[in-house]
Amino acid sequence: MAFQAHHLSSLHSLHFCIASPSCLVRSPRPTAPIRRTKSLRLRIRSSSDDDYYIDAPVSVGDGFSFGGGKYSEEPTPSDDWFEKGNIVKAHPVLGSGKKASDPIFGLKMGAGSQASDDLFRWFCIESGSPDNHSVILIHGFPSQAYSYRKVLPVLSKKYHAIAFDWLGFGFSDKPQPKYGFDYTLDEYVSSFGSLINELVTDKVSLVVQGYFSPVVVKYASSHQEKLKDLILLNPPLTAKHANLPSALSIFSNFLLGEIFSQDPLRASDKALTSCGPYQMKEDDAMVYRRPYLTSGSSGFALNAISRSMKKELKKYVEEMRTILMDKDWKVQTTICWGERDRWLSYDGVEDFCKRSNHKLLKLPMAGHHVQEDCGEELGQVINGVLSRRVRI
Known part of the structure; x- marks a missing residue:
């Protein structure tokens, strides 16, 4: 599918309405064929002349925001991060076509909970030359592409590095469940495949x-020809790993989950800092909190994802173990393990790597979110793995 580039910094020259429920963008119709290249591209458009919303950091809350929506009159780290990225449209929206309503009161949800009428919008960050081999950095649950902010500059010297926000996280679409996306793990597998097809054409x-590793491995099992390397950072590998920690499973609880998932401090700060030595700086916390401060859609998405993880994770972990140990698995696979992980025990990890004949690299000072604790070091590790300089 052909598509056209629009860097997000150019969006401010379009129809951004700060006083409206969110930021409106009207798309110009293309006037000539568009040539596809390897760099990230975006066409912000709909199938009709109607405007649709994109959840930019200056958007006002939808009534379910603890922070009342826009929480700063000055530029914030969240704004700066947003300006560096692009929106890529991928994966068809298969909802009813109706406007989303909140699951508690049945009220019409704000713009952040509404999907576009054709393809989902994914927030992506790229660094390095698109002529180089592409490396896609995939965050865990719950997190954002922002977690790779220290890794991207290291990889960009040799590679075309791309990080993205999963649907339901960060600046990507966060539709209300049953209005285009239900946040099941099977949906994440298929939507990830759609995104990969838009981002790269060559091997990647x-x-x-973390917990999105089984989703990516399931996709990779059917697309091994597209992969050069697979690097897993503290993935759930054992039967004990298939149970969500209390800091995450709380979001799947009836009623209590709905309440806690709307609390920015619990949904971002506590969830990210309870799994290892990571000490969150205030500037970084502002980026992670932003989705929960500007719209209730992030909390409802988190609630839905937690329920899916709690229900499906065991099956997905077992399937990932089977795939990675299968004799037909041909992808060069490396497992990096932060030894200070408070969520996933190291017990059984070394044994699994030996039996599956996969490389194991240990990072003694990192926790579950390896990229947060040792970003620059992880970038060097990835460089070494991809250039085959790392030996076990």
Whole structure:
């Protein structure tokens, strides 16, 4: 599918309405064929002349925001991060076509909970020359592409590095469940495949962290020909790993989950800092909190994702173990393990790597979110793995 570039910094020259429920963008119709290249591209458009919303950091809350929506009159780290990125449209929206309503009161949700009428919008960050081999950095649950902010500059010297926000996180679409996306793990597998097809045309290396590892491995099992390397950062590998920690499973609880998922401090700060030595700086916390401060859609998405993880994770972990140990698995696979992980025990990890004949690299000072604790070091590790300079 052909598509056209629009860097997000140019969006401010379009129809951004700060006083409206969110930021409106009207798309110009293309006037000539568009040539596809390897760099990230975006066409912000709909199938009709109607405007649709994009959830930019200056958007006002939808009534379910603890922070009342826009929380600063000055530029914030969240704004700066947003300006560096692009929106890529991928994966068809298959909802009813109706406007989303909140699951508690049945009220019409704000712009952040509404999907576009054709394809989902994914927030992506790229660094390095698109002529180089592409490395896609995939965040875990719950997190954002922002977690790779220290890794991207290191990889960009040799590679075309791309990080993105999963649907339901960060600046990507966060539709209300049953209005285009239900946040099941099967949906994440298929939507990830759609995104990969938009981002790259050649072979790619994938780096994925934490609880989204089984999703990526399931995709990779059917697309091994597209992968050069797979690097897993503290993935759930054992039967004990298939249970969500209390800091995450709380979001799946009836009623209590709905309440806690709307609390920015619990949904971002506590969830990210309870799993290892990571000490969150205030500037970084502002980026992670922003989705929960500007719209209730992030909390409802988190609630839905937690329920899916709690229900499906065990099956997905077992399937990932089977795939990675299968004799037909041909992708060069490396497992990096932050030894200070408070969520996933190291017990059984070394044994699994030996039996599956996959490389194991240990990072003694990192926790579950390896890229947060040792970003620059992880970038060098990934460089070494991809250039085959790392020996076990």
